[in-house]
Amino acid sequence: MHGKFDELGRFADPSLLILTSLADGPKHGYAIMTDVAAFSGVNMEPGTLYGALSRLERRGWVRPLASEERRRPYEITAAGQEVLAEQVKTMQQIVQVARLRTAMAWGV
């Protein structure tokens, strides 16, 4: 059920954040960092960002576009969108179960 995302292991978090950031259109490195910080509050550092980007690229989930001067935008691929959708589904299940169980435990 978890599919391809399991392979990412400990890198799941930055990868998920990057894929989410690219879901609404291509962005270059710094734009991803600021976007991720804006929607999740996670301040990703350049080393973490490029570590995850290079792995996503090798798996074919993101694709580099032509450089604009020194800035290179990245876009999510069809495979990347599939992985993101799967991951979101899994997380929704987790959220649902967590809500149910905490509601039972706390009596809300």
Place this chain on the structure above:
Amino acid sequence: MQPGLADRLSRALVGCHPRRWRERYREEMLDVLDQHHPTARTVASLAVSVLSTHADPAYRTAGPSRSQLRRAASWAAAITAVLAMVSGCLGYAAWSERWQLSGAGGVGAVAFGPGQRLLVTGVGGPGQNNMVTVWDIADPARPRQLSAFRGGQPTALSPDGLLVATPAPNGEPALWNIANPRQPVRIAVMPALGHQPLWGEAFSPDGQIFAAAYLDQIFLWDVANPAQPRLLGTLAAPATQANDGASIDPQDIAFSPDGRFLASATGTDHVTVWNVTDPARAARIATLASSRDIVQTLAFSSGNLLAGVTYYGTVLVFSLADRGRPALTTTISTIMPHALYPDGLLQHPDAPPCPPCSPAAYAVAFTPDGHTLTVVVDREESSVSGDPAVTIWSRDTIFTWNVASSGALSGLTTAFRKVKDDQPTLAPDGRTVADGSPDSNAVYLWTPP
């Protein structure tokens, strides 16, 4: 870590990635660093990235030969040895900077930050081994030392609590940024323009002007941009000798709460008041006589009054209501017989005030509303045995008056406290007393009942 250092280290680390990685990502990574503000976290993340990409087979070139491996091993050993030496030295320097400073002469300068949450203490005069300590006193019962750096007396803290002025080791006034009080950064050193010693430092209430007082002159600096102080004006304030010919150290300097006036007690029997509304054209508006006694400490009220305490314990209040002609309105020379000695005894009312006994240390302040004046008299036990190892006790006597707008004082109340320290300072609330220890880096806070 300083921003400049983090930036340089980050850029160097980008260059440490494997060649194939660099060819692909170097330019865009540097572009990201151009827009990012690198911190210690950035450096750490890049260091991890360097290690993991080197371990990643995808970026490895053809397998190394034995001789290449040997060469690489010896290079790695040499680089590790150099790095260990450098980091060892840096670590020791940082450690000694923080914990190994010592001060001769005890805490002599105390400055409170806004809201009395921060306290800055200066130990000893300018010199190699003296220091300034920044304390968190949000909970006065549990003060915490946040940082320490080189400095000494005199020490001043800007009203916004972001800048500390303290002498550099050579005696020039230096400005430290304590926006992050755990990591003070020295941002400017102003040239020593007057004759040493630098005896007084003060920030104007709006924090825009910094006054540095030397033996013969007071210099006014524009510190709106504290990294680049700009000299605005020079005031002639020569210290002269006392009547008996002995040279007396100049004593105190203070801005009025509205920032229009600067008063200095320059070791003479006079208090000089300048109008510093336009610091470049500061004008002396008055020289106030103080009854053949030397004013030790000064404080302005929010309502046109200036109070001082003299060497022999006379309390003086001047009115600045008539800006052209400031005038002495109150002289109280009778408090010393009410100040307790360390043994708890009063001075006999018939005994002459201080000479020949050893004089006291004083602090003076108005409450922010200007309605109350507090004077602290700290009397030290005269050391009979002359043995400096004997613990010296002293006693604070706190005198409090109601203040009329004319400067008249009434309704005296007193409070006492036995302390193991001297050098009292009053906090901006005009009530909390901080006593610096004469022989250690310790400060005692106390609010009288």
